[in-house]
Amino acid sequence: xxxxxxTDLALRTIMRLAVTGAExxxxxxxxxxxxxxxxxxxxxxxxxxxxxxxxxxxxxxxGLTLTATGRTAxxxxxxxxxxxxxxxxxxxxxxxxxxxxxxQLRMALRRAQEAFFASLDPLxxxxxxxxxxxxxxxxxVGRAPGLSP
Amino acid sequence: xxxxxxTDLALRTIMRLAVTGAExxxxxxxxxxxxxxxxxxxxxxxxxxxxxxxxxxxxxxxGLTLTATGRTAxxxxxxxxxxxxxxxxxxxxxxxxxxxxxxQLRMALRRAQEAFFASLDPLxxxxxxxxxxxxxxxxxVGRAPGLSP
Numbered sequence: 439x440x441x442x443x444x445t446d447l448a449l450r451t452i453m454r455l456a457v458t459g460a461e462x463x464x465x466x467x468x469x470x471x472x473x474x475x476x477x478x479x480x481x482x483x484x485x486x487x488x489x490x491x492x493x494x495x496x497x498x499x500x501g502l503t504l505t506a507t508g509r510t511a512x513x514x515x516x517x518x519x520x521x522x523x524x525x526x527x528x529x530x531x532x533x534x535x536x537x538x539x540x541x542q543l544r545m546a547l548r549r550a551q552e553a554f555f556a557s558l559d560p561l562x563x564x565x566x567x568x569x570x571x572x573x574x575x576x577x578x579v580g581r582a583p584g585l586s587p
Numbered sequence: 588x589x590x591x592x593x594t595d596l597a598l599r600t601i602m603r604l605a606v607t608g609a610e611x612x613x614x615x616x617x618x619x620x621x622x623x624x625x626x627x628x629x630x631x632x633x634x635x636x637x638x639x640x641x642x643x644x645x646x647x648x649x650g651l652t653l654t655a656t657g658r659t660a661x662x663x664x665x666x667x668x669x670x671x672x673x674x675x676x677x678x679x680x681x682x683x684x685x686x687x688x689x690x691q692l693r694m695a696l697r698r699a700q701e702a703f704f705a706s707l708d709p710l711x712x713x714x715x716x717x718x719x720x721x722x723x724x725x726x727x728v729g730r731a732p733g734l735s736p
Contacts, residue, residue: 439588439589439590439670439675439700439703440588440589440675440676441588441675441676441696442588445676446676446677449676449692450692453692473682513695521588526588526589526590527589527590527594527595527598528595533622536723536727537720537723537724537727539719540719540720541720542714542715542716542717542720543598543599543602543715543720546662546706546707546710546714546715547590547707549706550703550704550706550707551588551703552706553702553703553705553706554588554699554700554702554703555699556702557695557698557699557701557702558695558696558699561695565691565695566691566692566695567691568691570688570689571686571689571690571691571692574685574686575686578685578686
């Protein structure tokens, strides 16, 4: 079972921004720290901004910061937004499954997926950067790349 | 969030065998019905057999059938076996993440993954072929391909 790379990046981006608080950080800097393509990070950041979880300050000394909403938003909500709530197996592919209407397997997998999201619902970014994660992450900021949780 | 194609095939195979009960069905026939490569279906079947969920009767009129264990086994157990309990994001890739020891995100995602599996734990194959799924599936047996839930 795998989450998409975009969800992974979104989670790491808000964690990264959480540990430096009000100090803006550019998307290019974060992409460098995480060793990912800037274009991918920029797309993820645009989506986080659209969800009002981060904001961009333009100009010299500008960059990304978490919004107040981003500080308190449910991690379950973020993962739902990025993953979508589509099927975890391919029910509607090129050859749509004849069982897909009222399929017991499909319903069971949807309930399981919802249990996954619900487990993350009570968490905020503060929980994800609680010790020891936050202090370790802060120590890595601006240093050598390799930040790929 | 996606499950692997092998997990999907494993679930469909036991459902397919459940609806025809004691009547054996060859891996080639199931692969044809599901429009998947025989080699892939055969690998999945071998793994199901290793888990004692299905058995193979050789010779004329032989084929695959569910075992007594397969009839009562937990679907959560089957999905755990096929998916593994590794990370849902890439913590140990080519550049292992410096946060991976004691990472709060990693622990949260593991709890979420366990919630997914646990949701499937109480189910057996009989639950997956309960009406309307089982009767529809039985009506498709041996007919045109396209069985891809």
